[in-house]
Amino acid sequence: MAPPTGLRRLLGGMGNDGNWLSLSEHIERFGDSPASAMGAEELARLLDDSGLRGRGGAGFPAAVKVRAVGSRRGRLVVVANGAEGEPASSKDRLLLTAAPHLVLDGVGLVAEALDVGEAIVCVKRVDAAAHEAVAQALVERAEAGTERCEIELVAVASGYVAGEESALVNELNGGPPGRPTFVPPRPFQSGVGGRPTLIQNVETFAHIGLIGRFGSEWYREQGTPEDPGTHLVTLSGAVQSPGVYEMEGGGSLEDLIGAAGGVAGEVQAYLIGGYGGTWFDAALAPRLGLGHADMRAVGGALGPGIVVVLPAGACGIAETARVLRFMAEESSGQCGPCVHGLAAVAYELEELAAGVAGPGAVDRLERWCADIDRRGACSHPDGAVRMVRSCLTAFSADLAQHESGHACRVPHGAREVLPLPGDLAWAG
Amino acid sequence: MSPPHLRVNPITCTGHGICAELFPERIRLDDWGYPVIDEAPVHGDLIDHAQRAVEACPTMALLLEARARAGVED
Numbered sequence: 211m212a213p214p215t216g217l218r219r220l221l222g223g224m225g226n227d228g229n230w231l232s233l234s235e236h237i238e239r240f241g242d243s244p245a246s247a248m249g250a251e252e253l254a255r256l257l258d259d260s261g262l263r264g265r266g267g268a269g270f271p272a273a274v275k276v277r278a279v280g281s282r283r284g285r286l287v288v289v290a291n292g293a294e295g296e297p298a299s300s301k302d303r304l305l306l307t308a309a310p311h312l313v314l315d316g317v318g319l320v321a322e323a324l325d326v327g328e329a330i331v332c333v334k335r336v337d338a339a340a341h342e343a344v345a346q347a348l349v350e351r352a353e354a355g356t357e358r359c360e361i362e363l364v365a366v367a368s369g370y371v372a373g374e375e376s377a378l379v380n381e382l383n384g385g386p387p388g389r390p391t392f393v394p395p396r397p398f399q400s401g402v403g404g405r406p407t408l409i410q411n412v413e414t415f416a417h418i419g420l421i422g423r424f425g426s427e428w429y430r431e432q433g434t435p436e437d438p439g440t441h442l443v444t445l446s447g448a449v450q451s452p453g454v455y456e457m458e459g460g461g462s463l464e465d466l467i468g469a470a471g472g473v474a475g476e477v478q479a480y481l482i483g484g485y486g487g488t489w490f491d492a493a494l495a496p497r498l499g500l501g502h503a504d505m506r507a508v509g510g511a512l513g514p515g516i517v518v519v520l521p522a523g524a525c526g527i528a529e530t531a532r533v534l535r536f537m538a539e540e541s542s543g544q545c546g547p548c549v550h551g552l553a554a555v556a557y558e559l560e561e562l563a564a565g566v567a568g569p570g571a572v573d574r575l576e577r578w579c580a581d582i583d584r585r586g587a588c589s590h591p592d593g594a595v596r597m598v599r600s601c602l603t604a605f606s607a608d609l610a611q612h613e614s615g616h617a618c619r620v621p622h623g624a625r626e627v628l629p630l631p632g633d634l635a636w637a638g
Numbered sequence: 639m640s641p642p643h644l645r646v647n648p649i650t651c652t653g654h655g656i657c658a659e660l661f662p663e664r665i666r667l668d669d670w671g672y673p674v675i676d677e678a679p680v681h682g683d684l685i686d687h688a689q690r691a692v693e694a695c696p697t698m699a700l701l702l703e704a705r706a707r708a709g710v711e712d
Contacts, residue, residue, distance in 0.1 A: 392647045545648035550670035581668045587649050 211241030213424035217432060219440050220416050221456045224308035230343050233350040236311040243315055243356055244422025246322045250280030253323040259426035261438040262418065266291060266373070266411030267484070267514040269502060272418065275408055276320065278398040282406040285327030289382070289402065290317050292333045292340065292412040293366050293373030296484040297536075297629045298516050301442035301454045302412050306333055306340035310347035313412045314361060315419030318351075320408065321359040328362070328402065331412070332378060335365040368631070370485070370540035374588050375409050377542070389542045390588035411514070413442055433459025437501040441512065447481075447519035447627055448474045460501030466517065467495075476522035479604050481628070483513030485533050486593020489526060489604035509600070524627045525620040526605035527612055530597060531559035536630050537594040548591040551582035555598055562609070565617035572602060572613060641679035643706045644688055648672075651699035661691040677706060 214222050223240065225231045231239065248256070257273035264270045279286055290313060294302040305313060313331065321329040333340050344363050351357045367387030371377050376391040379401045401407025410418075417439060421429045430438040437459030443466060446452040450471030457466050463480065467473060477492045482500070488510035490498060498508070505511050520526060538552035555578055561567035579595040586592070602609060611619070644664060646657075653671040663684060664676040680688045680702070692700045 392649050546651060546653045546670055546672035547648065547668060550672070551668070554669070578669065581674060585648060585668075585672070585674070587647075 211423075213428045214240075214420070215431075217440055217456050217458055219420060219432070219456065220305065220309060220312060220413070220442060221454075223312040223416070224304075228304070228308050230308050230310055230347070233311060233347070233354055240315075240420070241423055244319045244419055246319065246358060248323050248422075250276065250324050253320065253422075254280060256421060256426055257418065260421050260429040261426075261435075262414070262421065262429065263502070264410055265413035265417070265441065265514065267486075269511070272410065272414055275398065275410065276324070279406045279408040280324045282398075285403075285405050286324050287328045287330070287402040287405050287407040288317060288321050288324065288326045289329075289378065289397075289407055289409045290331040290412045290415050291373055291375075291378055291409050292331065292337075293368075293378055294334065294514075295368070295370040295373045296486075296514060296516055297370075297631055298446055298481075298484055298518050299444045299514055301444050301515055303334075303337050303340050304454050305412055305416055305442065306331075306337065307343045309416065310340075310344045311351075312416040312419055314344070314347055314351060314415075315422070316415030316417065317361055317419075318357055318359060319419055319422045320410075320415070321361070324408065326359065326408075327405070329359050330362050330364050330382065330402070332364050332366045332373075332382070334368050334372075336368050341365060370537065371542055371588065371590050374590070376588065378409065379407060388540075389544065390590075392587050413515075433461075434501060436460060436503055441500075441515050443500075443512070443515040443517060445470050445517045445519070446629065447517075448477055448521035449519050450474050457500070460499060460504070463495055463498040463500055463517070466500065467519070473519060474521070477519055478522045478524065479520040479526055481518040481520065481597075482516070483511045483596075484516040484593075485537060485597060485628075486589070487511065487513050487516065487600075488596055489520075489530075489600040491604045518628060520627055523620065523624070525563065525608055525618045526601055527559065527608050528563040528618050528620060529626065529628045530601040530605075531556065531563045532626060532630065533628055534559050534594060534598060537590070537597075541590060542588075545586040545591075547582050547585035551578055551585075552591060552594055554578055555582070555594070559598070559601075562612045563618055565612050565615050567613065572609065575602065640704070641681050642685070642688070642702045642704055643677050643679055644675050644691075645677065645701045645703055645707055646673055646675055647699045647701065649699075650697045651695075652697055654696050656694045656696070657691040657700050660694055661687045663687065665691065673700075679706070
C-alpha cells in the first residue's frame with residue numbers, strides 16, 4: 211500500500227464534509243492495520259527513530275513515554291486524551307469525528323505492543339458527534355474481529371484543565387473532573403487504578419498508527435530533522451479561511467497563514483500556543499518559525515497547535531483580560547497562588563483595559579506573574595502568566611494608553627476575537 | 639549524601655504561613671499569604687530550620703526532599 215505523500219496525512223484520513231471513513235474505506239486508503247508483532251522496546255525504537263513528539267501541548271518525545279510505561283510491571287493502561295480544553299483548539303474533535311480509525315489504529319498498536327490490560331479513549335461528553343463516530347468505529351472494528359485489545363470509549367468532562375494528565379487520570383479513577391493531583395507520582399508511575407498509565411493526545415496516536423504502517427523514514431519525509439512529521443494546527447481570527455490545517459514540522463507562520471488564504475484585513479498580533487501561549491506583534495510574523503527550537507528561541511511554543519490572528523481593530527489588553535478572567539475561573543481552585551494570583555491578575559487587567567487601573571499596575575502585574583509562575587500543582591497558572599507577560603510586551607503602545615487612563619480605543623460592544631465557551635460567536 | 643531541597647505541595651497548603659516565620663532564609667509569603675520557596679539545596683545549619691518548618695506545617699504541605707524537582711538546578 212502506497213504511503214501518503216505530501217502534507218495531508220491525517221487530513222487524508224477523513225471523509226468528505228467531515229464524515230468519517232468506514233473501516234473498509236480506511237483500510238482501502240491506508241492498508242491493513244499496522245503490524246502487531248512488535249513489543250514495547252521495538253515500538254519505542256520505532257518512535258525514537260521517527261522523532262515523534264506528543265501533540266497535546268508539552269511536546270514530550272513519544273518514545274520516552276512508551277519506554278517509561280512499557281518497562282513497568284503489572285497491568286498497564288493506555289489512554290488517548292481527547293479532552294481538548296483550549297477553547298481555540300478544535301483539531302482533536304475533528305480527528306475523533308472525521309478520522310476515528312486513525313486514532314484507534316494508534317491506540318491498538320500501542321496497546322498490543324505494551325500488552326496492556328486496559329485501553330481507553332477519552333472524548334468530551336459534549337462532543338456528541340465525536341462520541342458517535344468513535345463508538346461506531348469501535349463497533350466496526352469489533353465486527354471485523356481484528357482488534358486484539360478491547361478499547362473502551364469514556365465520556366469525560368469539559369474544562370480548561372480537564373485534559374491535564376493527572377486531572378484526567380483523577381476523573382477516570384472516579385474523582386471529580388478538572389482536578390490535577392500533586393506529582394510525583396505521575397501517571398506513568400501510578401495512574402488509572404493505580405497502574406502505570408501511558409497518556410497521549412489523540413493526534414499523537416493518529417501519527418503512531420501511520421508510523422506503524424509506513425515506518426519512521428516515511429514519517430521524516432515531511433518536516434525538518436528536529437521537527438519531523440506533520441502537525442494539526444487550529445487557525446482562527448483574522449484569516450480568510452479559519453480552520454484546522456496540517457502543516458509540516460518546523461514550518462513558518464507565514465506558510466500557515468498562506469495556506470488559509472492569507473490574513474483578512476490588517477493584523478496586529480498573533481497568539482501562538484493557545485491561552486497558555488504567547489502573543490507576538492505582527493511585525494515579527496515574517497520571521498516566525500513554528501518549530502520547537504524556533505519558538506523556544508523567541509520565548510514561545512506551538513503548544514497543542516493553536517494560532518489566533520488578532521486584527522488591528524481589536525485591543526490586545528482587553529482580549530487578554532477576558533481570557534485571564536476565564537483562566538482564573540477555570541482554576542481547579544486547589545492551589546493558593548493560582549486561585550488568588552490569577553484572580554488578582556484578571557482584575558488588574560480588566561481595570562487596565564477600562565483605563566481605570568491604579569498607578570503601578572504594570573509593575574504589580576509583573577511582580578505577580580513572577581510570583582505565580584510554577585507555584586501550582588499543574589502548569590495552568592504558568593500558561594496564564596506566559597500569556598500576560600507576552601501581552602505586556604506585544605501591546606506596549608496600547609498598554610501605555612491604558613496606563614495613562616485612556617479606555618479602550620475599541621468601541622464598546624465590538625465583537626471579541628478570542629473565543630470562550632459560551633460566546634454566541636463561538637461555534638464550539 | 640547530597641543536600642536536600644524544600645518543596646511545598648500547593649494543593650495541601652492552606653497559606654497558614656508558619657513556615658515563613660520559622661525559615662525566612664528560604665521562605666517568604668506572596669501577596670496572598672502563600673509560601674514562595676527558594677528551592678536551592680539546603681546546607682548545614684539551615685537543615686535544622688528547614689526540619690522545624692516542615693514539622694510545624696499544620697497540613698504537612700512542606701516537604702524536605704532528597705532530590706530537586708524537575709527543572710531546578712543543584
